[in-house]
Amino acid sequence: MYKKAPMSLLKINHLHKSFGRQSANEINAVKDISISLEKGKILAILGESGSGKTTLLHLIAALYEPDSGSLTLDGERITPPSEKLIAGHPDIKLVRQDYGLFPNMSIRENIAYELRYYEENYRNERIDKLLKISGLEKVQSHFPRQVSGGEQQRAVIVKAIAEEPKLLLLDEPFSHLDAVNKRRLKAEVLNLIKTEEVSCIFVTHDVADAYGMADELLIMQNGQALQLDSPEEIYKNPINQYVAEITGEVALSDFSKGFIRPEQIRISEKSTMKAIVSSIKFLGTYFEVILKMDDLTYKMYSFDKINVGDEIGIEIISFK
Numbered sequence: 521m522y523k524k525a526p527m528s529l530l531k532i533n534h535l536h537k538s539f540g541r542q543s544a545n546e547i548n549a550v551k552d553i554s555i556s557l558e559k560g561k562i563l564a565i566l567g568e569s570g571s572g573k574t575t576l577l578h579l580i581a582a583l584y585e586p587d588s589g590s591l592t593l594d595g596e597r598i599t600p601p602s603e604k605l606i607a608g609h610p611d612i613k614l615v616r617q618d619y620g621l622f623p624n625m626s627i628r629e630n631i632a633y634e635l636r637y638y639e640e641n642y643r644n645e646r647i648d649k650l651l652k653i654s655g656l657e658k659v660q661s662h663f664p665r666q667v668s669g670g671e672q673q674r675a676v677i678v679k680a681i682a683e684e685p686k687l688l689l690l691d692e693p694f695s696h697l698d699a700v701n702k703r704r705l706k707a708e709v710l711n712l713i714k715t716e717e718v719s720c721i722f723v724t725h726d727v728a729d730a731y732g733m734a735d736e737l738l739i740m741q742n743g744q745a746l747q748l749d750s751p752e753e754i755y756k757n758p759i760n761q762y763v764a765e766i767t768g769e770v771a772l773s774d775f776s777k778g779f780i781r782p783e784q785i786r787i788s789e790k791s792t793m794k795a796i797v798s799s800i801k802f803l804g805t806y807f808e809v810i811l812k813m814d815d816l817t818y819k820m821y822s823f824d825k826i827n828v829g830d831e832i833g834i835e836i837i838s839f840k
């Protein structure tokens with residue numbers, strides 16, 4: 521049996537974008553980035569503030585002119601703004617952080633607006649389907665101000681995918697929600713994206729947004745792509761301290777002394793490796809324990825309360 525090779529939807533080659541070129545304040549916002557995205561996959565771009573995430577998203581959306589490099593969608597070149605009357609790409613939809621809904625239209629009318637050029641029967645069918653899979657059926661006749669933040673954000677995303685774009689781009693889609701609503705919205709958006717089989721790239725500065733959502737994770741710093749892999753692979757094998765810290769907790773604060781996650785340290789009575797408990801903090805599900813061993817400070821987790829000052833045996837387990 522021959523296996524179908526995964527289809528690459530988006531291909532980015534040696535992309536570069538700077539602002540204020542030839543001035544003393546030139547900023548290289550995106551430096552030599554080469555990545556590709558398979559059809560139907562979700563990619564999260566994670567990086568600290570100013571790392572170039574939004575610039576990269578705008579380049580993909582054909583809203584910014586690249587200095588050099590190429591972008592293709594389904595094998596076709598993405599035309600840069602300089603070669604078009606109106607910037608953008610018909611098959612790529614970008615949802616900005618401030619991209620709102622029409623305040624004087626109901627949620628249903630907001631979605632219908634995106635489909636205004638389509639035949640009425642098709643339009644109504646499509647709206648009904650979108651309302652159903654997004655869970656917005658019950659609030660379809662409400663105005664945006666009459667629905668929750670999570671519902672508004674879902675409606676914005678529904679508008680963006682109404683016309684079945686090939687690629688959906690989201691800029692910080694979960695940033696203005698509290699933890700409970702964020703968790704719920706993530707599950708709903710994931711369901712929506714996977715049901716509609718749309719490929720998606722979203723930008724975030726919080727790794728929690730990427731876990732459980734993204735198939736692939738791109739880590740950016742100073743305009744550069746540092747690491748691209750599955751979230752699990754990057755979590756277990758970060759290439760440097762920045763990647764290690766932006767993707768989770770580390771047991772040892774100095775990467776050069778070794779890389780371990782706190783959950784890799786386990787208490788083992790029989791172990792000859794001994795550490796002193798220097799402090800313990802209650803964090804809900806578990807305790808965060810700070811240990812001293814050989815002049816180094818380690819962080820580990822424990823479900824049981826242990827006493828400060830105790831000497832405990834520990835072992836370090838490797839990731840499977």
Ligand SMILES: Nc1ncnc2c1ncn2[C@@H]1O[C@H](COP(=O)(O)OP(=O)(O)OP(=O)(O)O)[C@@H](O)[C@H]1O
Pocket residue numbers: 539540547548549567568569570571572573574575576725
């Ligand atoms: N239109 C612009 N003109 C000049 N400099 C810009 C412009 N847009 C972005 N920059 C600069 O480019 C760099 C990357 O910015 P970008 O907005 O892409 O980062 P980001 O990772 O999205 O940050 P944040 O998480 O804060 O949104 C920053 O130094 C920023 O100041």
